[in-house]
Amino acid sequence: DQRKIELHAGYGANLPLIFSGFMSMSRSYREGNTFVTEITGYDGGAAYLGGVTDLIVPGGTSNHKVLEDFIASLHEFGVAPGAISSTAFPGTTDRGCSYSGFTTDILHELTGGGFYIDNGKAYCLSDNDYIPGEILIINADSGLLGTPKLEETILTFDMLFEPRLILSQYIELQSLTAKNFNGPYKIIG
Secondary structure (H helix, E strand, O other), X not given: OOEEEEEEOOEOXXXXXXXXXXXXXXXXXXXXXXXXXXXXEEOOHHHHHHOEEEEEEOOXXXXXXXXXXXXXXXXXXXXXXXXXXXXXXXXXXXXXXEEEEEHHHHHHHHOOOOEEEEOOXXXXXXXXXXXXXXXXXXXXXXXXXXXXXXXXXXXXXXXXXXXXXXXXXXXXXOOOOOHHHOEEEEOOO
């Protein structure tokens, strides 16, 4: 038995969706005078565990159409189409081919790791693709806290809670303390 959950968070009347998925576990306990409820949920978990595909694709089928068909097969698991890159998966299949296995594994393989599920929507994007978002600039005025840190190829920074940021969105970072990190970045997690 799966229970769908949605978590909205923010301030005042601005409560955007920050999680849509299924509950796998919950528990409540008392901590002093406070009652705490913890919920463990997963986004697209049923699709990852149960989505199996046996599909024959005729030669000459557009790669974009192949991705659309795989994503459409995840509908029964509560996953809707998000965005598929218009440029990253060009061309058509050279000849007929067949696929058999976990749908999400096949999508990861076909997209070179560019497939993911976020808030119940499936995305197939390249590293250069992005999704338009509401928050375009992150600086001290919009909630940037402290100094950004670079670890290998990942730049991390702390900021005030901002539920409107979304995966694969580009932002412009403007730091006063580490100006060498200023510039455009793609949100990856």
